[in-house]
Amino acid sequence: MKVREPMMQALLQTLVRALVDDPDSIDIRQVEDGEWTRYEIRVAPEDTGKVIGKQGRTIRAVRQLVKAAAVRSGERVNVDVI
Amino acid sequence: MTISVERRGKTVDEALHLALEELGVEKEQCQITILEEPKSGWLGLIGSREALVRVEYEGPGPGVGEREGVKARNTDDKDDSSPLPVPSKVEHVHEFLTDVLGHMDIDASVDIIEDNDGIYCEISGDDVGSLIGRRGQTLSALQYLTKLVTGRHPEDRRRLSIDVEGYRKRREERLRSTVRRMAEQVAKTGSSVELEPMDAHERKVVHMALQDYPGIMTESEGSDPYRKVVISPAP
Numbered sequence: 001m002k003v004r005e006p007m008m009q010a011l012l013q014t015l016v017r018a019l020v021d022d023p024d025s026i027d028i029r030q031v032e033d034g035e036w037t038r039y040e041i042r043v044a045p046e047d048t049g050k051v052i053g054k055q056g057r058t059i060r061a062v063r064q065l066v067k068a069a070a071v072r073s074g075e076r077v078n079v080d081v082i
Numbered sequence: 083m084t085i086s087v088e089r090r091g092k093t094v095d096e097a098l099h100l101a102l103e104e105l106g107v108e109k110e111q112c113q114i115t116i117l118e119e120p121k122s123g124w125l126g127l128i129g130s131r132e133a134l135v136r137v138e139y140e141g142p143g144p145g146v147g148e149r150e151g152v153k154a155r156n157t158d159d160k161d162d163s164s165p166l167p168v169p170s171k172v173e174h175v176h177e178f179l180t181d182v183l184g185h186m187d188i189d190a191s192v193d194i195i196e197d198n199d200g201i202y203c204e205i206s207g208d209d210v211g212s213l214i215g216r217r218g219q220t221l222s223a224l225q226y227l228t229k230l231v232t233g234r235h236p237e238d239r240r241r242l243s244i245d246v247e248g249y250r251k252r253r254e255e256r257l258r259s260t261v262r263r264m265a266e267q268v269a270k271t272g273s274s275v276e277l278e279p280m281d282a283h284e285r286k287v288v289h290m291a292l293q294d295y296p297g298i299m300t301e302s303e304g305s306d307p308y309r310k311v312v313i314s315p316a317p
Contacts, residue, residue, distance in 0.1 A: 011185035018178060018231040058230065061223035068212045068220040069186040 008077065011069055012039055015062050020047035036076045039066070043081070051081050085139045088173070090132040090191070093120055097135040113138045118180065131184055132191070171238035172201055178231055179203060179244070182224070188213060200241040203228075204248075213246050218253065221246055222281065243283075257284060258291040265313055269297035274314035279304070285311050 009028055017023045025044040030037060043051055052059045063079045070077040091097030094116055102109060118134040169177070172194055179192045183205070190207030205213065214221050225244040232242070245251060264275050277288065285302050288311045292300050299316050302309055 007185055007187060011182065014178075014181045014185055015227065018227075053230075057226070061226045064215065064220055064223035065182070065186065065227070068215055071212050072187075 008037075008039065008066065008069065008075075011066060012041065012062070012079070015065065016041055016043065016051060019050050019058065020044065021050070022047055036078060038078045038080060041079065041081045048081060086136060087139075088117065088134060088136045088176075090134050091120075092132060094133045094135060097133045098137065101135055101137040107139050111139060113140070117177070121184070130189055131180070134180070171232055171235040171240070171242075172196060174232045174235065175201060175203060175228060175242060178228055179205070179224075182227075183213075186213070196240070198240070200243060203242070203244040205244065205246045207247075210246050214249050218249060221249060254284075254287050257287055261288050261291055261311075261313070262295070265292050265295045265298050268313045268315055269295075272315045274312055276303075277311045277313070279308045279310045281307075282309075285309065 009030065012028050013026065016026050016028070020026065020043050022044040025042075025047070027042040029040045029042075031040060032038075041051060050058070051062075053061075059079070059081055066077055066079050087101045089097045089101040091100055098109070098114065102112070115136040115138070116133070117136055118131060120133040121131040176192055176194055183190050183192070188207065188209060190205050190210050190213070193204045193206070195202045195204070212220065213224065215223075221244065225242070228244060229242050243250070261277065264277070268275050280288070289300050289302075292298065292313065297316050298313055301312050301314070303312050304310055
């Protein structure tokens with residue numbers, strides 16, 4: 001399972017990087033929370049809306065892909081924009 | 083006149099060979115860009131990826147339909163810093179999808195077919211089930227993000243669609259035959275039928291499938307993501 005964790009980070013990096021105007025400000029942290037692994041995304045303030053999307057549509061799609069990637073390893077993951 | 087071809091192969095050499103063969107030119111006449119190095123993946127099983135090479139041939143060629151701008155940029159460049167071609171929408175789509183699949187640890191290939199109306203991506207592989215998701219939710223998410231990320235190509239307004247192992251196609255065919263049966267019921271009984279919520283594309287499939295069906299009409303009601311099609315008797 002340890003093998004996969006950097007991979008999840010890399011997936012999130014790829015997705016978020018493609019969405020924002022200021023990729024240098026992306027900061028993704030992995031937080032262990034009991035059985036769950038939570039990924040906290042921080043971006044430049046003016047990019048927050050782009051990562052979340054209208055009515056949260058973009059971040060929902062990001063979560064969907066991350067969860068699909070986690071399914072096979074049995075990981076429980078969540079993604080938050082902070 | 084620049085002709086550009088991209089090919090995949092197990093190794094860079096193999097991909098290069100395929101591309102050169104396609105163009106029918108020699109290596110020395112072309113500009114070669116290695117877009118992706120091959121990856122053998124973990125234990126050679128997961129996350130492996132073929133090499134992707136772009137070969138651009140700038141030559142006399144057939145001569146017609148020369149694109150503006152392409153040639154002009156070459157003049158003041160030194161040997162090695164040849165112009166970075168602006169990626170086309172199709173290249174952009176391909177790169178994004180390959181990146182995402184690679185990081186999702188999914189061993190799949192991305193084939194892109196294009197015509198004047200659209201860009202159709204077909205993802206195939208042995209282990210792509212998780213890419214579809216329950217009721218196609220993961221596939222929808224992937225398509226939504228790909229459209230969003232590659233949306234800034236004012237020169238290319240063609241529609242983009244992504245399918246995984248023919249999932250969408252099969253689902254659409256099933257959808258068409260289901261709604262035809264429902265239309266038959268509506269025409270017979272004279273009472274309306276409400277379908278389950280669908281995304282815009284699937285609603286369009288339903289409207290199109292029934293547009294010439296006698297005795298009924300279709301309408302979308304409600305708002306996304308719960309918007310659904312209602313089949314009712316024609317007034």
